[in-house]
Amino acid sequence: MHGPAKGLFFAICYPVLAGIGAPDIFVGVHGKVNIYCSSLVASGKANVWAIIVLCRGRCGLSRCITFYLVAIAVSDFLIIITAGILNRIGRIYFSNSVLSTTPACRVSSLLVFATRDGSVWLTVAFTIDRLIAICCQSLKTRYCTEKTALLIIGIVCALSCVKNVPFYFVYQPLYILDGVPWFCDIKITFYTSPTWLAYDWLDHILTPFLPFLLILLLNSLTMRHILVASRARRRLRGTEDHGDPEMENRRRSIVLLFTISLSFLLLWATYVGHFLYARLAGAGYLTSLDFNDPDYILQETTNMLQLVSSCNNVFIYAISQNKFREELRKLLICPFTMLTRVFKQ
Numbered sequence: 001m002h003g004p005a006k007g008l009f010f011a012i013c014y015p016v017l018a019g020i021g022a023p024d025i026f027v028g029v030h031g032k033v034n035i036y037c038s039s040l041v042a043s044g045k046a047n048v049w050a051i052i053v054l055c056r057g058r059c060g061l062s063r064c065i066t067f068y069l070v071a072i073a074v075s076d077f078l079i080i081i082t083a084g085i086l087n088r089i090g091r092i093y094f095s096n097s098v099l100s101t102t103p104a105c106r107v108s109s110l111l112v113f114a115t116r117d118g119s120v121w122l123t124v125a126f127t128i129d130r131l132i133a134i135c136c137q138s139l140k141t142r143y144c145t146e147k148t149a150l151l152i153i154g155i156v157c158a159l160s161c162v163k164n165v166p167f168y169f170v171y172q173p174l175y176i177l178d179g180v181p182w183f184c185d186i187k188i189t190f191y192t193s194p195t196w197l198a199y200d201w202l203d204h205i206l207t208p209f210l211p212f213l214l215i216l217l218l219n220s221l222t223m224r225h226i227l228v229a230s231r232a233r234r235r236l237r238g239t240e241d242h243g244d245p246e247m248e249n250r251r252r253s254i255v256l257l258f259t260i261s262l263s264f265l266l267l268w269a270t271y272v273g274h275f276l277y278a279r280l281a282g283a284g285y286l287t288s289l290d291f292n293d294p295d296y297i298l299q300e301t302t303n304m305l306q307l308v309s310s311c312n313n314v315f316i317y318a319i320s321q322n323k324f325r326e327e328l329r330k331l332l333i334c335p336f337t338m339l340t341r342v343f344k345q
């Protein structure tokens with residue numbers, strides 16, 4: 001993620017995101033109303049609420065599913081911190097701070113890519129877990145366990161960090177002032193060196209091309225199995241499955257799975273399109289701020305949608321899971337309930 005967004009297009013989109021995230025708005029630098037910062041803070045709070053609710057374990061989900069959902073929520077929260085606060089707010093409003101030095105900029109970019117990959121591949125891991133739980137009953141008891149979930153989450157997070165270490169060496173100082181390197185500029189060799197070109201292609205294949213294909217394939221297999229199993233179960237029971245607890249559990253898991261997967265596919269579609277356009281047209285990645293440049297608008301739109309992808313899982317949980325909505329409601333009114341009890345006493 002390169003340049004900060006202040007154009008008209010993003011000035012409209014970020015307030016919409018802020019309005020969805022939370023109604024509160026606070027005053028930013030120079031006395032201006034900072035809608036963008038509010039959207040990131042609201043999104044961060046939404047992920048924190050999701051983590052708390054899921055950790056309470058009262059949503060009717062297995063601990064295996066809960067571990068994956070908590071890991072995804074934590075990863076999304078870290079994206080808000082790294083990509084939103086450190087990368088965006090830090091570069092917009094604190095351009096002369098330590099966050100704008102080249103070493104800090106490199107570390108910030110590395111953290112953004114690592115947390116991004118972690119979130120994406122945790123979604124894939126969750127999809128695989130649900131496929132095995134629904135379609136492979138013989139493997140379910142061995143794979144869909146708390147121990148396996150924790151192992152997979154740890155491996156995904158570790159590999160996401162290791163895989164993105166080369167990004168630290170992609171950037172060079174934009175200029176050096178009094179011996180201090182400032183800002184990050186992509187090295188020319190990134191576009192000309194066969195090694196860097198291969199790494200760039202590998203990076204985009206691993207995130208998000210391969211996850212795209214895996215999610216589509218795995219969801220197709222899961223849906224096919226569910227349809228076949230549902231028809232067979234109806235024939236055996238001789239009735240509709242409205243009162244069947246097993247089918248209700250499957251339906252609840254599938255709604256959650258497909259909602260998260262579809263959201264991922266839609267919000268990452270522009271990222272895939274931008275990468276293909278940049279490579280086929282030889283446009284490269286822009287670091288200058290030119291809001292009249294369609295290429296820059298497309299690039300910044302992909303960055304914004306990646307942030308949206310990291311903000312919306314809590315709303316997906318709320319829409320698709322009745323028990324999650326109920327637990328979230330209890331958590332939100334808990335302070336008022338405690339105050340009421342105190343006043344009554």
